Amino acid sequence: MDAQNKQDWMTIRRDNTSSALERAYAEGLTGLTVASRKGKRITLKEGGTFTEFVSCSYLGLETHPSLIEAAHQALGTTGLHLSSSRSAMRPVYLPQLESLLSEIYNGCGISVFTSTSSVHLGVLPLLGSNSLKSYPIRKRVHWLMDKTAHASMQVLRGILQQFGEVSRVQSTDPESISSVLGICAERQETPILLIDGIGSMSGLVPIAQLCSRLEQAGGYVYVDDAHGISITGRHGAGYALAAVDNQLPRNMVIAGSLSKAFGGAGGFVVVSDPQDVPLIQTLANPLVFGHSIMVPMLAANVAAAKIHLSNEIDILQNHLWHNVRLFDSLTHNRLLNAGVQSPVRGAFFETEGDGLKACRILRANGILMFPVFYPIIAKGKAMLRFAFSAAHTENDIQQLADSLSEVAHAGLWKTHMAPA
Template sequence: MNYYPHKQNWMAIRATDTSGALARAYKERLSGFTVTSRQEKHITLKEGGTFVEFVSCSYLGLETHPALIEAASAALTTGGLHLSCSPNVMRPIYLPQLEALMGDIYEGCGVSVFTSTSSVHLGVLPLLGSDLLKAYPIRKRVRWLIEKTAHASMQVLRGVLKQFGEVSRVDAGDPESMNETLKHCINHKETPVLLIDGVGSISGLVPIAELAQELDRAGGYVYVDDAHGISITGHHGAGYAFSAVGHKLPSNMILAGSLSKAFGGSGGFVVVADPCDIETIKTLANPLIFGHSIMLPMLAANVAAAQIHLGREMNRLQHRLWANVSLIDSVTGHRLINAGIPSPLRGAMFESEEAGLKAARILRDYQILVFPVFYPIIPKGKAMIRFAISSTHSERDLRQLGAALSDINDAGLWNVDGPLDSN
């Protein structure tokens, strides 16, 4: 039966084009793990066995930091689990504390906290497109430029964004194409807004400062989702995007960040150039009006994490992360995706889904759990295995991964030249 008699929507197309590779990975317990306990990067699964995981995006290991656990426990005792109402009606004491601390990290900017980075997108972008953020005026109309590698949480909003202006997918790595697009916006008196990741989940780093200047010349804005870049670098762990612009947010940039990855807690936040726009965000952003605050224990943990970011310990955590990233590059001969760049994410690409599944099996035999990736994250028919490196991985963990990848290479599954050094 044809359930889509007219033009197929994007979800129907995705469902049609998706193979059974991910379902096989679940069935073979190569993904979809059920964790019963953990000790740093070593996790025990429900079906038994203890493994080293390279899956979690908590790149600094702060989610197990005693200060965060103590703060969460205290909040649970004094306030329970949740204040289930809009933060505009009743807000936990930790929320203004957190926003003040985030204001210290992003000095001179305005910061507002949401329950997730996706909620930031859903709340802030319609305000921007409606010309309600006074520091970011829109001319005749907005033209959304969604970078082709931007996170799915922004891609999926195309239908919402079309209520405010036309939407185009662009390749920010193609200067000629970008120039033509921006010229079109100038000629038609459109305000271009580029939606892009800072540190891509698989695509490396983006030249944020250069893009901000390029959009500024066209009278437009850059909206950066730096979820993977927060905490791992920058003064006070401000992140990749903020450090790339000299720790001073350009007047034509909005930064969306995550509290749920390297930051160590849970939630998302937005950083705007003019603190005056925060009142508009807090009173008009849909997720803040019709949603709720982050649950109390996690909100308190966020406060503890922010205090760590502002202290001396942050430099040590960042240094250990980058030492581990350097080590994995060394033992794999700089042949992984993203090798040599300041990103905690590495990957190995495979020419077929079957090869990727076989590689994941070998890794599991080495007591290593990873993230196997298939379409629609990467092109149809191919596979990739992503490795998230953390400051809490031991040297033994990393060399164990190097040895497994060497076996995968020797088996002819991974097309890299020459032997890998796992010693």
């Protein structure tokens, strides 16, 4: 197929997407409208109270009294929003938050964005254009896009190609990485590997080994650790930093989230040298042309950061991993990620129809989860995604395990299969 007739990725996705998700919406199996909640129990607008395993707030900090009080106080002093880019006007909580995050990350350079996706959009062009002096580029970059990297990076492929070639690799396959690194060496290109730390649907990536491998090749590793932030590591610095002994290598950049286990809203970047931060804040498009995080959420982020710097973060992490281990034990390690230090588990089904039937059984038993179909997994398959939290009780975990046993007894779910 020639370039003129080649289909774009959105057309391919549209033409291969079935009606399974629409059916899930129509039946109230997903697309839920929440009227109220107490802990992990949510009441829907349409009626009914359920235990949810949907939220990515893995430590339950979004309902912590300190965060709620901080947000209330900010509303009283500053209102909802300073609708301005940070270069023109910024809430007092923004520099406070960046200072606290720098303490969590051992003095590294920090800049806060409105989302992790905005971090990618702002920082990757700076990396590719040789703008960050702590991450020098030899001749031209060559992006190594891991096949399991988050969609928020995958969708930037057209932008990244303005700075260098993009090759898709499998980060867990040494031969896949070596092949592209060999090309980079021949062309004198600087390789930049783009990966997730903890996948939203799958397991862990070997951060330390990849960082060492890219260092030998004169390249860099850019880690989207959105799902790894807060749940592990000293001060909740996350999976990526913990994997490298809590000391950021000179050839690593971390993109983190404040919207998941951290408990608040927004994203941030961690760079090895604080001297790169002023350039990020004056050149990154989302910071120059976008607004700051809403003031109450910034204040809540500050409160969350203080919790991360206290012993409370260790207690919350221990609660989370106790719940995860209990679930794995009750389900006999049958789900995706079983035994892995990830707060996400997945049950796979051979057909979308079986996945929808399983959703109905779980909902009837008072359980809500996230049903997943193509393009997140292989066409025609289904997966039920379960996100665990420190806020879940042991009764919640038992309720889910018993409900999955009912799904298995119905002949819908026989084994744990890896997604194609």
